[in-house]
Amino acid sequence: AMQKGWINLNGTWYYLRNNGEMSTGWEKVGNKWYYLSNSGAMQKGWINLNGTWYYLRNNGEMSIGWEKVGNKWYYLYNSGKMAKNIIVDGWKINFAGIGMKIK
CATH class of the missing domain: 2.10.270.10 (Cholin Binding)
Incomplete structure (x- = not known):
């Protein structure tokens, strides 16, 4: 078979x-x-395809939404693309994709 x-x-x-x-x-x-x-x-982990970052969990699934990697938070759109230079849910996401809570 x-x-x-x-x-x-x-x-x-x-x-x-x-x-x-x-x-x-x-x-x-x-x-x-x-x-x-x-x-x-x-x-698994971070992959860069044509300048776009995606995060694949340990089981290989593409991450969407908020994802904690190490001690940092990242936001991934429904397409899997990592967000950068934007504010999402009261968090400022910098050019490296790292989210910081806006006080």
Whole structure:
């Protein structure tokens, strides 16, 4: 039987589409987005695509909304794009994407 879905090879996750093809780039699984490198490896943490930052949680899910990374808060639009140079929910988000509560 042809393998489909998530597979783990030596601790790295890969996603096989219904036709058995290995996914690369953005892949929507259920209602979550994941990003797979050119080699097919599921990515985690910060990634920069064409100058836009995205954050992928430890389980690979693309983050949206507020996300605490280390001890800093970031805001990610529904597209996954990191917000910068804007005020969201009473927080000033600087050019590096770091949110500071406005007193």
